[in-house]
Structure formats: structure tokens, C-alpha cells
Amino acid sequence: MKESVAILCAGGPAPGINTVVSSVTKIFLQNGYQVIGIHGGYKSLFAEEPVYDYLDWEFADAIYSKGGSALKMSRYKPRDDEFRKEFFEKNNVRLLVTIGGDDTASTALRLSRWLEEKNLKLVTIHVPKTIDNDLPLPEGNPTFGYHSAKEEGVRIVNTIYEDARTSGTWFVVSAMGREAGHLAFGIGTACHLPMIIIPEMFNKTKITFEKITNLIISSMVKRRLLGIDYGVAIVSEGVFHFMNDEEIIGTGINFTYDDHGHPELGNVSKSHIFNMLVQQKLKTLKIKVKSRPNELGYELRCCNPIAYDLSYATHLGLGVYRLFEKGETGCMITIDRKGNVSPLYLKDVEDETGKVRPRLVNIDSNKCQLVYRNNLHYITKQDYKAAKKFVQNPEEFDFFKILEWDENFSTY
Numbered sequence: 001m002k003e004s005v006a007i008l009c010a011g012g013p014a015p016g017i018n019t020v021v022s023s024v025t026k027i028f029l030q031n032g033y034q035v036i037g038i039h040g041g042y043k044s045l046f047a048e049e050p051v052y053d054y055l056d057w058e059f060a061d062a063i064y065s066k067g068g069s070a071l072k073m074s075r076y077k078p079r080d081d082e083f084r085k086e087f088f089e090k091n092n093v094r095l096l097v098t099i100g101g102d103d104t105a106s107t108a109l110r111l112s113r114w115l116e117e118k119n120l121k122l123v124t125i126h127v128p129k130t131i132d133n134d135l136p137l138p139e140g141n142p143t144f145g146y147h148s149a150k151e152e153g154v155r156i157v158n159t160i161y162e163d164a165r166t167s168g169t170w171f172v173v174s175a176m177g178r179e180a181g182h183l184a185f186g187i188g189t190a191c192h193l194p195m196i197i198i199p200e201m202f203n204k205t206k207i208t209f210e211k212i213t214n215l216i217i218s219s220m221v222k223r224r225l226l227g228i229d230y231g232v233a234i235v236s237e238g239v240f241h242f243m244n245d246e247e248i249i250g251t252g253i254n255f256t257y258d259d260h261g262h263p264e265l266g267n268v269s270k271s272h273i274f275n276m277l278v279q280q281k282l283k284t285l286k287i288k289v290k291s292r293p294n295e296l297g298y299e300l301r302c303c304n305p306i307a308y309d310l311s312y313a314t315h316l317g318l319g320v321y322r323l324f325e326k327g328e329t330g331c332m333i334t335i336d337r338k339g340n341v342s343p344l345y346l347k348d349v350e351d352e353t354g355k356v357r358p359r360l361v362n363i364d365s366n367k368c369q370l371v372y373r374n375n376l377h378y379i380t381k382q383d384y385k386a387a388k389k390f391v392q393n394p395e396e397f398d399f400f401k402i403l404e405w406d407e408n409f410s411t412y
Helices: 017-030 041-045 057-063 086-090 102-117 146-167 182-190 209-225 237-242 245-249 270-285 307-325 366-374 381-387 399-403
Strands: 004-009 034-039 051-055 093-100 123-128 170-175 195-197 231-236 291-296 331-335 341-345
Touching (some): 017 034, 017 093, 017 307, 034 041, 041 102, 051 057, 086 093, 093 102, 093 307, 123 307, 146 170, 146 231, 170 182, 170 270, 182 195, 182 366, 209 270, 209 399, 231 237, 231 270, 270 291, 307 331, 307 341
Parallel strands (some): 093 123, 170 291, 195 231
Antiparallel strands (some): 331 341
């Protein structure tokens, strides 16, 4: 029987998935392998009757530049006792290519260890995919899909910013990103937004809704002092990951709850929560500023990949064959700026629970500090006297006091 390569996609969509699938398919077909595309991620792979297609060159050539995923995806995370070898043995699979984020990578690590225990001659190589850009790749290496999602987000937010300018109002935007703020920071920086809120900026203090609200109002008041009656604040959904249930429930939002009694955040609009809290505080302060919520999320995941991701995802897909030739397994593929393909072993980036550690925004980097200290609008000590026209206690809205940052500190 001809040796096979199996490909699965798991987690959420990201621009460039089809480019990776296409590139892996083409290079392995060219080298005499049969290529199998699994529908339904790990759930299908370990089912009694897996759903899959045999992929050919025509299929691969038809999908390479399209958004979404031609292989149906699933967020299912199997337990170790659910792993099965029948599919691999039946189809003479020599390589399993997993395309996904940190959860998919963590499962791939557990699976590679299980395969080793069972003495199965099967290589596993993970291709890092997520619009969140939060996989622990070498410094400067993005996950594929991030730049395309950011590009689409910038297009949308620039339009929102123009609406704010035209109508003399504010928008409070929430952006995807899980527990990392890469997407919100990237979009906010590109759009010159006056306030960008990500979880990593709370590196010296606890994240609370009050602090988030005060940061947004700080920007609103500062712009009023500058004679600007409009603006957009962007907040990363990641802030929720660092709040306890009491803080979240205390917003007064009517949440639904999961089987463990935790509020189901996926069922509500985060931007509506932030905007509601801002409007409540503005009313208490008797400041008349109109603001509207806008959720920035699912529309970013399946857009067509931009040229950067088309090239990057192609190199990743082709690079899988290079690692396979070398016998690498239990790894994630990385490519540096010179095009050199290297394995990043998943065991080297796992935490104490066996989960792949997320890569957070380096808030102390020159890139971040340049933006936060020079390109946003917020109240500082120099504004206290003028700000009293709008707020009795300007210190409460001082950007540096809210975050407990040193106003004079500089890393660049």
C-alpha cells in the first residue's frame, strides 16, 4: 500500500489554512505519497468512522488562495484514552500534519508521546495557525493568518474611525485575541486609535472593569481638552481571561452559565459590556459623550489571505516536507526571515500542565512603549487643572496611575 500523509485542521479558522493544505498536498503528491484530508479535526480522526477525502492536485490548486478551510474544523480535544491507531494503520499513514493553535498543538504533543509509547512509526508536525498570534514562535515570527486578520481589522476600524469623525461620536471596539493582545494592539496602532487596551498592559496591577472604563474615559476627556469630540477605543477580549467570575458577574449582565457555573462569555458581545460600563460612568460624571459598541471578531477569520500570508503559508507547507525528510517529529515548524526551516519541539514550550504556553505581547518592548507613551490620548499630571472642568478628581483617570506605571520611565 502506498504511504500516506494525513492533514487535519482544528480550532478556529484563520486566513491561509487552505494555502498550507494546498502546499502540503502538492509537495507530497509530487514525491509519491497519498494525501488524506481529514474533516472534523481530532474528533473525526479518532471516531469509529473517520470522515476524510483523498486529495489530488486539482483540489489543492483550486483552494490555495481562498479563505476559510476546505477541511472541516473542530475544537474537540480528545483525552489520551480516546486515541486510536486504526486509521493510521489502515491507511499506512507516515505523517500527521496538524494545523491549529495552542490547543491543537498541545493535543499534538500528547498524541506524539502516545504514538511513541505504541511504537508506531508515525511522524507528527504541527503548523502554527491563529489570528491571535499567540503561539510561542521565535521573536518576530508571526503565526500565519495574523497579518491577514489584522489587515481586515484595520480596514473595518478605519471605516469606524471615519464614522466617529463624521458624526462626532465615540466607538468602543472589542477585538478577538484570547488571552493575548496582539490583534488589538496591531489594529489599534495601525489605525492611530487614541486608546488601546490589552491585558499585558496591566503588568503592575490587577485588571478590573473600573480600570478599563477609566482608561477609556481618560482618553475621551483628554480629547475634549484638545478640542476633539470623537474617537475609537479598542479593547482586547483577553482582559476577560484575567478576571474572576465575581468581577464579570458584577457588571450586571444577564449571562448564561456553563456546567461548571462559569459565565459563558462567547454568548455575549464584549463591546456592549465595555460600552455600557463607560456610559454608566459618564452619566455619573455628568459628561455628555455618545459612544457606540462594535464587535470585531468572526469577520476576520475567513477573509482571503493577503500576499504576506499566501507566501508565508506556502513556505510553511513546503517546509513540512523538509522536516519530514529529516525525521523530525513532535515539533512545530518555524521559518526565519531568511527562509530557513527549523523545528520547534513542542515539549520545549509546554507548561507544567502539558499545555503549550501562549506568547503574550511584550509590553516593555520599544515597539509597545513608543505607542503607549507617544501615540495615545489620555490624562496625565500635566492635565489635572484643565481636566477639572470635566472630572472632580483627575487623578482617578491618570493613565499612569491607573496602570501604576512610572511616567518618566523609558526603555527606548
